[in-house]
Amino acid sequence: MSRSAGTITILGAGAMGSALAAPAADNGPEVRLWGTWLDDELLDAVTQGRAHPRTGVPLDPRVKTYRSDQLAEALDGATYVVLSISSDGLVDVLRKAAGHLRPGQILAITTKGFVRLGDRIVTLPDAVTSVLHEAAPDGSLDLPLVVIGGPCKANEVAARRPTASVHACGSPDVTERSRSLFATAAYAVEESDDLIGVEVAAALKNVYAIALGICQGLAEHGGEPYHDLQAAAFARAVTEMVRLAGLLGGRPETVTGLAGVGDLEVTALSGRNRVYGTRIGAGEAPDEALRAMQAAGQTVEGVPAALLARDLVDQMIGLGALDSWSDLPLLRQIADLIGGQKPYAGPEELAGALARAALPARSPAER
Incomplete structure (x- = not known):
């Protein structure tokens, strides 16, 4: 030994x-x-x-x-x-x-x-x-x-x-x-x-990897890159991960280090959550893409994580720990898309919705 x-x-x-x-x-x-x-x-x-x-x-x-x-x-x-x-x-x-x-x-x-x-x-x-x-x-x-x-x-x-x-x-x-x-x-x-920072980052990066996969799927669908949107979504994801981790007791430097940014990068490069997002961006409805992956024995951890994260944020708003969803537009967009609160209308409309969530707004009313 x-x-x-x-x-x-x-x-x-x-x-x-x-x-x-x-x-x-x-x-x-x-x-x-x-x-x-x-x-x-x-x-x-x-x-x-x-x-x-x-x-x-x-x-x-x-x-x-x-x-x-x-x-x-x-x-x-x-x-x-x-x-x-x-x-x-x-x-x-x-x-x-x-x-x-x-x-x-x-x-x-x-x-x-x-x-x-x-x-x-x-x-x-x-x-x-x-x-x-x-x-x-x-x-x-x-x-x-x-x-x-x-x-x-x-x-x-x-x-x-x-x-x-x-x-x-x-x-x-x-x-x-x-x-x-x-x-x-x-x-x-x-x-x-920082247990909470590491764990919250690990959970949320799977959700945001779906958004980054959608950008790759949009490129496959239209034949043109969506690199700018993907980069903006990446930055928005990190901002929201820092925000939510902080509310739960985690530290910003944990999210901006290996546990957050590092893990989000590797998950966006490959993995089931990215694949799931790519299928949606390329034209498959979220439930259709999920059924296909489940049939192939592939678990998409970002799906339950997104739905539970949405309920967690609603729970925090109800308890007064958070005022509103205004600081988490990308998380809300992905969770509502997966959960069916926002009907899937195809890649073009999805690209616009993702852009509104990921790109910096000129005023609070535009969020």
């Missing part, structure tokens, strides 16, 4: 869960990968020595795999537990895992999005804290939480290509421990104490 000896259990055998096993295994600890009841096909492939279906990279042979009915075994003796579950499944999996968690463990999440708990929309760190307190009201499962973000494409992490990540926790000692477990020559780790 190396300086990073311990046992890391990753819950979720999808793209990022399996990818994160690579730098972890390179540092020496025992690494376990547990698959949910939806991951059997993925585990079948990697246990047979084939490439992971989502990353195209074989799983490191040092990683031990566990099926959905082996959750207790996967967590037994673990010192560091990673939740790498989609946002709509995170609470369910954490509730199943809570009975097997123990004081002294470190808990991390790679999940991006927001969660509805009862009648509230909350960030994922808040959701994790609530679920753990629900499982242990005496506070015995108030585990230190690390949020893992940054411009990390799972296939590149799995292939050990140079990657810059952000690990955020309120405790510097825990952040340093997380860095020591995962940092390698290829997988760099920037430490932060």
Whole structure:
């Protein structure tokens, strides 16, 4: 064992869960990968020595795999537990895992999005804290939480290509421990104490990547570039991410760094959210594009994130934490388009609507 000896259990055998096993295994600890009841096909492939279906990279042979009915075994003796579950499944999996968690463990999440708990929309760190307190009201499962973000494409992490990540926790000692477990020559780790900033940026960049994808789709549809509109949308996206993260307790420099601008850039270059937006810009209605991608087994995290973000903003307005939507026109445009509040009338009208949201207004009335 190396300086990073311990046992890391990753819950979720999808793209990022399996990818994160690579730098972890390179540092020496025992690494376990547990698959949910939806991951059997993925585990079948990697246990047979084939490439992971989502990353195209074989799983490191040092990683031990566990099926959905082996959750207790996967967590037994673990010192560091990673939740790498989609946002709509995170609470369910954490509730199943809570009975097997123990004081002294470190808990991390790679999940991006927001969660509805009862009648509230909350960030994922808040959701994790609530679920753990629900499982242990005496506070015995108030585990230190690390949020893992940054411009990390799972296939590149799995292939050990140079990657810059952000690990955020309120405790510097825990952040340093997380860095020591995962940092390698290829997988760099920037430490932060801004959990909310990292998590909000991670959730919103998927939403805004849809807008940037729409610009690429408009170019495909008309045969002419929309580079100016895409650049304006990028800048507008960063401004709105800073605004909303700040309202929730995050810092501007987190959004303008790796966790926000860096992650938005890589997501706009490739990824399912960008592809979804491209299909809309090229002429497909949002629900049509989503059905096609779902049929191909492609999850578009930006869709639920956009709808939940819209509800979150409405919630904040209702509580008096925000006056109106005037500072978030691009988020409103994308959420209303996806949610059906603004009918899809084709690429030309969509280009105009996106321009009105992304381009600087000459007066407040023009927003």
